[in-house]
Amino acid sequence: MRKLLPLLSSNHAGGRSALTCRYRCGDACFHEVPNTSDNEYAGDIIAGALSRRSVMRTAAAATVVAAAGGAVVANNAPSAEAAATAFGGHGHGHGGTTDGARGLRFTPVAPNTADQVTVPEGYAQNVVIRWGEPILRGAPAFDADKQTARAQAGQFGYNNDFLSLLPLREHGRQVLVANHEYTDEVLMFRNYDAANPTREQVEIAWAAHGLSVVVVQEEHRSGKLTPVSRHYLNRRLTATSEFRLTGPAAGSDLLKTSVDPTGTKVLGTLNNCAGGTTPWGTILSGEENFNQYFANGSSATDKRYGLGTTATERKWERFDKRFDAAQEPNESHRFGWVVELDPYDPDSTPRKRTALGRFKHEAAQPRLTRDGRPVVYMGDDERFDYFYKFVSSKRMKKGNSRSDREHNLTLLDEGTLYVAKLTGDSPAAEIDGTGKLPNDGEFDGSGVWIPLATGDVSHVEGMTAEEVYVFTRLAGDKVGATKMDRPEDVEPSPRSGRVYVALTNNTDRGKAGKAGADEANPRNLNKHGQILELAEHWDDPASDGFAWRLFLVAGDPNDPATYFAGYPKEAVSPISCPDNVAFDPHGNLWISTDGAQLGSHDGLFGVATQGERRGELKQFLTVPKGAETCGPIIQDRRVLVAVQHPGEIDGATVDKPASVWPDGPGRIVRPSVVAVYRKDGRDIGV
Ligand code: FEO
Ligand code: CA
Ligand code: CA
Ligand code: CA
Numbered sequence: 107m108r109k110l111l112p113l114l115s116s117n118h119a120g121g122r123s124a125l126t127c128r129y130r131c132g133d134a135c136f137h138e139v140p141n142t143s144d145n146e147y148a149g150d151i152i153a154g155a156l157s158r159r160s161v162m163r164t165a166a167a168a169t170v171v172a173a174a175g176g177a178v179v180a181n182n183a184p185s186a187e188a189a190a191t192a193f194g195g196h197g198h199g200h201g202g203t204t205d206g207a208r209g210l211r212f213t214p215v216a217p218n219t220a221d222q223v224t225v226p227e228g229y230a231q232n233v234v235i236r237w238g239e240p241i242l243r244g245a246p247a248f249d250a251d252k253q254t255a256r257a258q259a260g261q262f263g264y265n266n267d268f269l270s271l272l273p274l275r276e277h278g279r280q281v282l283v284a285n286h287e288y289t290d291e292v293l294m295f296r297n298y299d300a301a302n303p304t305r306e307q308v309e310i311a312w313a314a315h316g317l318s319v320v321v322v323q324e325e326h327r328s329g330k331l332t333p334v335s336r337h338y339l340n341r342r343l344t345a346t347s348e349f350r351l352t353g354p355a356a357g358s359d360l361l362k363t364s365v366d367p368t369g370t371k372v373l374g375t376l377n378n379c380a381g382g383t384t385p386w387g388t389i390l391s392g393e394e395n396f397n398q399y400f401a402n403g404s405s406a407t408d409k410r411y412g413l414g415t416t417a418t419e420r421k422w423e424r425f426d427k428r429f430d431a432a433q434e435p436n437e438s439h440r441f442g443w444v445v446e447l448d449p450y451d452p453d454s455t456p457r458k459r460t461a462l463g464r465f466k467h468e469a470a471q472p473r474l475t476r477d478g479r480p481v482v483y484m485g486d487d488e489r490f491d492y493f494y495k496f497v498s499s500k501r502m503k504k505g506n507s508r509s510d511r512e513h514n515l516t517l518l519d520e521g522t523l524y525v526a527k528l529t530g531d532s533p534a535a536e537i538d539g540t541g542k543l544p545n546d547g548e549f550d551g552s553g554v555w556i557p558l559a560t561g562d563v564s565h566v567e568g569m570t571a572e573e574v575y576v577f578t579r580l581a582g583d584k585v586g587a588t589k590m591d592r593p594e595d596v597e598p599s600p601r602s603g604r605v606y607v608a609l610t611n612n613t614d615r616g617k618a619g620k621a622g623a624d625e626a627n628p629r630n631l632n633k634h635g636q637i638l639e640l641a642e643h644w645d646d647p648a649s650d651g652f653a654w655r656l657f658l659v660a661g662d663p664n665d666p667a668t669y670f671a672g673y674p675k676e677a678v679s680p681i682s683c684p685d686n687v688a689f690d691p692h693g694n695l696w697i698s699t700d701g702a703q704l705g706s707h708d709g710l711f712g713v714a715t716q717g718e719r720r721g722e723l724k725q726f727l728t729v730p731k732g733a734e735t736c737g738p739i740i741q742d743r744r745v746l747v748a749v750q751h752p753g754e755i756d757g758a759t760v761d762k763p764a765s766v767w768p769d770g771p772g773r774i775v776r777p778s779v780v781a782v783y784r785k786d787g788r789d790i791g792v
Contacts, residue, residue: 122701123732123756128419129290130377130751132398132412134488139614140412141490143583145621206724207714209692209740209791214679214724217706221765223749223780224728230785233768234282234322234331234746236778237264241320241333241340250760250774251296255309259342262333264289264314265777266748268381268469268686269737270389271322272449274339278324281339281449282331283389284737284779285378289314290751291420293775296760300419308425312345316375317391319449329744329783329790341452345374348455351440353519354561355460355575363428363436372440372458373428379487380469380595380686380737384480386502386514388448392467393458394487396441402432410579411466412488413438439576444470444484446518448511459518462496463558463578469595469686475645478502480517483605485593489612490621492582493526493593495555497647523574524555525587528654530625539616539623539630541659541667549625549669550655553640556585557650591615591627591635594700595686598644601693602716606657607638608684610700626654633703634661634668634682637695639715658713658723660684662704670713673721680704681711681723690740690790696726698735698747708735710747712791727782730767731755737779742789745782752777 127133205211212226225231235241238248238261245260263286272281289311291298298307321337324330334340343349349372351361361369379394395412397403401423403413413431417423423430428437443458444467462470465486472482478501484494498521503510530537530551532544543549557565558581559574566574566581574581591612598605609627616622616630623630626638636659642652660682661668663675670678685700695715699708706728713723726745729735732755737748753765753775765775784790 123754125290125292125754125756125758126732126751129754130288131395132414132419134395134412135613137412139489139620140410141488141579141583141589145583145586145589206791207692207694207717207719207722209690209694210712210714210719210722210724211791212724212726215709215727217680217704217725218728219705219707219731220728221731221767223730223747223767223782225782226726228785229782230328231780231782232330232332234779234781235262235320235333236768236776237262237266237314238776239333239335241318241335242342243336250294253294253310255306255313258310258313259344261342262318262320263316263342263344264294265750266779267379267736267750268391269739269746269748269779270381270383271739271741271746272383272387272389274321276321278326279321279334280324282320282322282333282779283447283449284318284320284748285381285391286315286317287377287379287394287750289420290754292759293753293763294760298759303421305425308420308422311420312374312422313342314344315378316342316344316347317378317447318342319447319452327787329781331744331746331781339449339452341449343375343447343456345376347374349373349375349445350455350457351443351460352457353460353462353575354559355572358572358576360439360572360576361436363434363440365428375445375456375458376441378445379467382469382471382482384446384472385474386511386517387450388446388515390470390472390482391445391447392469392484393441393443393445394466394468396438396466399441400429400431400438402430403438404431405435407577407580408438410577411438411442439464442466444482444518446515448515457515460575461519461521461523463494463523463574464576465491465494465578468593471595471597473598473600473644474502475647478504479521481644482518483596483598483607485596485607486579487592487594487610489592489614490589491579491593492587493590493596493607494578495524495526497521497524499560520561522560523558523578524650525558525582525585526553527556527586528553528588528626532625537623537625537628539628541629541669543669544625548655549628549659550653551625553588553652553654555650555652556587558582558585588624588626589621591632594684597687597689597695599689599693599695599715601689603641603644604715605640605642606687606695606715607640608687608697609636609638610683610685611635611703626656628656628659629667635684636660637684637687637697657715658684658721670723671721673719673723678721678723679711679725680706681725683708685734686736686738688738688740691742692791696738696740696745698738700734700736707731708733710735710738710745712740731765732758733765733767740790743783743787745790746779747782748777748779750777
């Protein structure tokens with residue numbers, strides 16, 4: 107019988123420490139929710155309330171058409187039966203063996219609070235790379251007490267989040283790209299004085315943000331990975347590296363500053379959270395809680411993006427006036443984008459793609475239509491914010507010539523940006539906010555992608571195209587997008603074509619003056635989050651409709667307000683606060699958590715999405731104290747995770763650490779990337 111650990115008490119949304127809230131999101135959860143628009147939400151909307159244009163367009167695509175990849179489009183308001191058909195039926199058998207779906211045949215790790223990475227029996231692990239390890243030529247070995255900005259600029263950054271592994275034509279080697287979301291100064295600097303940071307400390311923090319590119323070497327016959335330092339592809343991008351703004355809003359007056367009158371050249375990238383890997387061999391990285399780095403915001407748009415009206419936590423504005431919105435009001439407009447980086451070209455200038463809109467980008471995961479146009483799915487991670495997609499008007503070239511690559515680096519500059527609006531198919535009265543399933547047995551319905559802008563053409567009344575791109579949240583408000591429970595990572599299944607959206611939590615849902623439960627966000631004071639599954643005919647540019655249903659409603663399976671795609675709850679692991687998602691080679695979805703609220707440390711889980719084991723969720727690992735599990739990559743022979751902010755517990759400092767991971771007592775705690783593989787060298791989970 108499953109035994110749960112006692113609940114940890116935390117006043118912080120998503121179970122994070124005050125320290126995490128302060129440094130990661132600028133205490134986003136303590137501020138008023140920035141979305142004060144009076145949008146309807148899914149449960150309130152009946153099909154007839156949709157705009158006439160949407161209804162007609164969606165009706166035109168009403169026939170359920172099975173695409174080759176299994177993706178389908180449903181009609182505007184499918185019955186439960188129709189939606190089930192759209193998704194290909196439920197098809198649970200629940201019989202068979204107990205060893206799990208292919209790819210998930212491991213003994214689940216029990217929930218625990220061990221200060222280590224705990225992996226299943228028969229599995230081993232190695233720390234691939236730690237904060238501060240030198241990766242560039244000339245960078246010194248890490249010494250926490252002698253750290254300099256110059257050293258940090260050649261070393262692996264802090265708080266690794268998104269990970270991507272790209273192939274390399276060198277035997278046994280791959281290219282690892284990692285995001286470095288934010289810095290946690292009290293855990294980086296001994297005796298850190300938050301009221302008076304030094305210039306050196308601030309510059310170290312600038313250099314510890316951004317991205318790392320580092321080639322890694324596989325060990326023969328195991329999944330172990332080690333960094334190849336000084337490889338010519340190794341690279342650091344920081345808060346001061348040069349980036350180019352491209353696409354329809356580049357050069358806009360809204361993006362010009364006193365040092366950049368062109369509105370196209372930005373120094374740095376900030377708060378890079380999750381991301382995606384493109385089929386043309388680049389990576390996408392989402393700039394998330396950029397607002398916290400800017401002081402003295404005062405405009406209405408600053409407010410919608412959560413900029414504070416006073417000094418910032420890190421006080422960067424004392425050292426560079428661009429971080430003071432009172433002096434440089436447009437500088438913050440140059441953050442909050444999706445960054446595209448070509449890791450194969452160490453001299454390339456990374457781009458911020460304005461066509462993909464500006465919000466708190468969690469991630470950006472692309473796939474190709476059959477005729478080769480990229481479709482990119484994106485979440486805006488804030489309570490009551492939206493999720494989006496971008497469809498390029500250009501086709502990818504499959505070759506690898508210089509001109510093909512140059513062409514492919516323009517794919518994300520032209521196309522249409524859409525926001526999602528969802529409609530439930532059950533009567534609103536059946537969605538009571540407790541998570542109780544409605545009478546049709548499923549939280550499900552239909553949706554429509556509402557176009558916001560195509561190139562220079564705005565589809566939003568009262569907003570120019572440039573305004574749509576720079577103030578995308580306002581565009582979403584105006585068209586009545588559906589307010590979601592923190593849309594995080596989004597991942598299309600390479601097998602079924604369905605798209606999975608992790609909704610982490612929203613403890614404000616249902617509070618006075620805030621939107622209440624709806625069918626897609628069915629729990630008030632939602633602590634544990636849910637995962638939405640979406641089926642659409644994404645190949646067809648004329649189709650803007652989709653069918654959706656909740657795949658998982660997370661929590662303790664003993665809690666009646668949970669749902670595991672209908673799978674028997676006694677056979678699943680407890681899960682809370684889904685965040686990053688990724689697919690394994692077998693079509694199983696892997697989910698990492700951030701701020702789990704069930705008494706266990708955060709972890710990584712695998713779940714079957716198809717077949718008779720659909721919904722069977724198993725925990726693969728847990729991370730050390732205070733850490734969040736990030737960046738999962740599941741390859742045949744290894745699982746890679748980024749262990750972010752280990753030891754980030756209230757009151758912890760360098761001298762009073764809450765965690766001693768990864769190097770044991772007396773050594774500074776270091777965010778690191780970990781590879782997990784089988785001791786017998788065989789594939790994961792088979
Ligand atoms: Fe950086 Fe939404 O997590
Ligand atoms: Ca329903
Ligand atoms: Ca995240
Ligand atoms: Ca992902």
